[in-house]
Amino acid sequence: MTVRAINPLAVATALAMAAGTACAGDPPRDAGSEQSVHAALSAAGYTDIEDVERDDGLWEAEARRDGRRVDVVFDPNTGKIYPEDGQTSLSEADVRASLKAAGYARIRDINFDDGLWEADAEQGGVDYDLYLDPDTAEVVARKRD
Numbered sequence: 001m002t003v004r005a006i007n008p009l010a011v012a013t014a015l016a017m018a019a020g021t022a023c024a025g026d027p028p029r030d031a032g033s034e035q036s037v038h039a040a041l042s043a044a045g046y047t048d049i050e051d052v053e054r055d056d057g058l059w060e061a062e063a064r065r066d067g068r069r070v071d072v073v074f075d076p077n078t079g080k081i082y083p084e085d086g087q088t089s090l091s092e093a094d095v096r097a098s099l100k101a102a103g104y105a106r107i108r109d110i111n112f113d114d115g116l117w118e119a120d121a122e123q124g125g126v127d128y129d130l131y132l133d134p135d136t137a138e139v140v141a142r143k144r145d
Contacts (some may be wrong), residue, residue, distance in 0.1 A: 032059060032076025040074060056131065057141035067132055073116060073131075075140050080133070086115030088134035095119060098137035099130070120145060 034052045035057045046063035053060050056085050059074040065083070073082040092110045095117050099107050104121035111118055117132035128145035132138060 032074075034059075036076065037074050037141060040079060041072065041081065046070075046072065046081075056129070056143045058131065071114060074116065078140070080140075082115035082134065084114040086134055088117065090111055090117070090134065090137055095132060095137045098132070099139075102139065104128075104130075116140070 018021040032054075038049050041061060041063055046065050048064040048088050049061055051060075051062045059076060061072050062075065063070060063072055070107060073084075074080075075082070095110050096107050096119075099119060099121055102123075104123050106122040106127075107119060109118070109120045112134070115134060117134060119130045119132065121128055121130055128142040129145050130139050131141040133140050
């Protein structure tokens with residue numbers, strides 16, 4: 001092999017290995033900051049924002065809205081806020097169908113909790129805990145189980 005043949009092969013191998021370490025659909029690790037969460041929640045009318053923490057690619061916080069305390073989840077990739085008392089018009093069957101269409105298998109433990117759909121499923125031989133948008137059933141975050 002010549003040096004010209006090795007370099008493209010080495011680059012292709014390195015790129016393939018790097019791509020294998022990230023999962024499609026996973027949010028970037030540095031998405032958002034605590035300050036951006038405060039700003040987004042304040043802009044949406046939330047006050048007394050406390051206990052802001054990043055968990056599973058989403059931000060969680062406690063805040064006050066309409067005079068009462070509420071836990072919220074903030075998606076730094078879309079800017080969408082999911083209050084714990086949020087509602088959904090989707091059924092468990094809708095969520096299951098959406099996950100199947102997205103290539104997930106062994107779908108189980110589907111439930112609507114704290115404003116998000118949650119499910120466990122497998123993709124590419126890897127088990128995931130999934131968090132889904134209550135309106136679209138799109139995966140907004142996932143973590144390896």
